[in-house]
Amino acid sequence: METGVSRRSFLASIGAASIAVAGAGLVGCAPKSDSEQKAASKAGAAAGAPSDSSAELIPSACLNPQDYDYRQSTTDFSTLFSSVKIGSMESSHRMIKSPAGSATYLGGLTDEFLQYYVNLAKGGVEIIWVEGELVSLITGETAAPNAEEFCKRLVDECARYGASLGLQWAQFGPDVAELTVDQILAFEDVAVDLAKTIQGMGFKALEINAAGFNIGEHFLSRFHNTRTDQYGIGSLEDRARFITECIKKIKQTCGNDFVVQMLIDCVEENDNLTNNATLMDLDNTLTAPSNLVISIEEGIEFAKLFEAAGCDSMHLRLGPLGNHPCQFASDLYFILYGIEGATGYGTQWDFSRHFQGSLIADHSGAGMLLDVAARYKEAVSIPCGAVTYMDPAHAPDFFEQALADGKVDFFMMTRPLTVDNEYVAKLRDGRSDEIAPCTRCLHCHIGSNELNRKMGYCRVNALTQRVMTDNGPATYELNPASSPKKIMVVGGGPAGMEAARIAAARGHEVSLYEKSNSLGGLLSFASMVKGPHENLDDLAAYLKRQLEINGVNVTTGKEVDQAFISSMAPDVVILAVGGTREKTNIAGNVPVVDFDSFMTADLGENVVIYGSNAQAFDCALWLTVRKKRVAIVTPHANADLDMQQSQHAIRFMTTALYSLGVKVWPGASIKEAKDGKVVIATEVGTEVTVDCDSIVDGAEMTPNTSLLDGLSVSETYAIGDCEKPFNIALAIRAGNDIARSV
Secondary structure, X not given: OOOOOOHHHHHHHXXXXXXXXXXXXXXXXXXXXXXXXXXXXXXXXXXXXXXXXXXXXXXXXXXXXXXXOOOOOOOOOOOOOOOEEEOOEEEOOOEEEOOOOOOHHHHOOOHHHHHHHHHHHHOOOOEEEEOHHHHHHHOOOOOOOOHHHHHHHHHHHHHOOOOEEEEEEOOOOOOHHHOXXXXXXXXXXXXXXXXXXXXXXXXXXXEEEEOXXXXXXXXXXXXXXXXXXXXXOOOHHHHHHHHHHHHHHHHHHHOOOOEEEEEEEEEEEOOOHHHOOOEEOOOOOEEOHHHOXXXXXXXXXXXXXXXXHOOOEEEEEEEEOOOOHHHHOHHHHXXXXXXXXXXXXXXXXXXXXXXXXXXXXXXXXXXXXXXXXXXXXXXXXXXXXXXXXXXXXXXXXXXXXXXXXXXXXXXEEOHHHHHOOOHHHHHHOOOHHHOOOOOOOOOOOOOOHHHHHHHOOOOOOOOOOOOOOOOOOOOOXXXXXXXXXXXXXXXXXXXXXXXXXXXXXXXXXXXXXXXXXXXXXXXXXXXXXHOHHHOHHHHHHHHHHHHHHXXXXXXXXXXXXXXXXXHHOOOEEEEOOOOEOOOOOOOXXXXXXXXXXXXXXXXXOEEEEEOOOHHHHHHHHHHXXXXXXXXXXXXXXXXXXXXXXXXXXXHHXXXXXXXXXXXXXXXXXXXXXXXXXXXXXXXXXXXXXXXXXXXXXXOOOEOOOHHHOOOOOOEEEEOHHHOOOOOHHHHHHHXXXXXXXX
């Protein structure tokens, strides 16, 4: 019997389309009284959110005010580093690897796949859930011939470091309303057979994914389930029956010691209103599927039924029906500084009302579900964990207190652990300043996993989804330098700092020179524009600390020229001075402002931004939030707009700005700019005139390698923006790669 499509093929089919969806206009806030406006302004200023008074900000900026004063660190993590049991599995701490995808499986059952999980175990993770995509590699017609041997090796290697493994079952299938009872029972048998198979391989647990797009959620959901039989929507028990029968059958077959964990949407909303297909009932009256989402109260009743059936633990996730990335990474709703709550569909949540007003929505997405998890935990006796930027190193007191207060039993984590595989060990040892921070850019996950393999990467960890491939280093480990060299790194941005730390860690003598008085390059400027959400200040602090640990000699306030290089007589020069922006030649008398001055210059009301890179779009957002009327003009094509950001960030950015009235003219040029007007030559051969008080020159940076010309040093390299301007991720990647090869 055909039991449905695979998760991999499903994501491939929706990936490209989901990126391109745009929706209706952003929701504004209702008029506030003077006292409310002053309070909102005061809260925003204290938080590090846009500090302008509310009268100077667009209405959308009044929604979901942020309080960034939640990152205190006074705790000893006594609760975090106490033991937790999930059925027969036990961990000495409360940080559990969630079964989110890494895309390593796309190469098959390789050493890359195995080493990814072994590194997590070596780094201190004691309960690891493996992504559900492994299922297609070990069962059915697509199973690899070495599947059993590989999985036993994976389990054994992780067990050497004290880790237990579970596997997620994320079953897609046809419309549940169209399934016969025999077909439903066949799907249940799939779950049982999988559990029995992986138990034989040494796995200790199976997680049933009944969230998102999976068949389990479709039975639970009145949005998807229209059945009227024993698996229909007549009662909560009927809606849960498919899952409770799976749990009971797995326990009967595999025994009570085999763990079954349930993943569900613990509270749902429908953010993709274009996906809200209108239905007609028998009286031809309209019904609204967007109102058929699962409430917290329904989810709690389901959890009780799962517990009664033998479920060992709950994995709680947010449930936006139309936005898969925000189901497991719902902090993406906070990626736009000043329009927190933007959905990626041109609309905006009001978190005081949506999701039953139940989310912790003023900490930029950190720990969003902790209060919801607390309600589940009160209702059931099995342990409950929650996901979405659960990062104790990011906000120690906040996350420790959530555990101490009993809101949650464990944190489900992937991104922080993937960025730094030694996260748990470093935190346990009191070395939190050595933990590489997740910058929440979502480069690590895009619309489909096939694209993910080609384009996905980590902004901070240059090895993620690259190591042991043609696109990256051969090993995770650093090979000691066979012949230590005297290396000079010129430039203290992310590329230069990464190159310096890696080269020094390999045993080279490394000196880094930065012409400004501080390290970080453009990270501090980017942090001011983007706000605190992406943890760019943390990234700069981490890289600085790595220079100290690895013994890099750092000199700031020193502009390096060829004479100085010659006087130092290095064996290797690594140039990382960043790109340059040549002034764009624009005819007329409209003021043209350098990009690095747009936050302080008097721009007037109508602003044209020339350029379409991520920096230009960040500038457009910053100005739009402050009530500027913004247009973007770029010679680049539509497909290249904002391309330095992740595909998810692009969708959120573009739909929000377009909804707020920002007009982008791709394939265009500025023909003339004078007397408060700009004439735009468009890609279709027409001319458009728009009001313009000033132009921000955000044109693409160009390479900046002249310092190496004619230099009498045996080895010279240019990395990052000075060699090929793009983004932080590729700058760090270049620094890592070059330093490994020297």
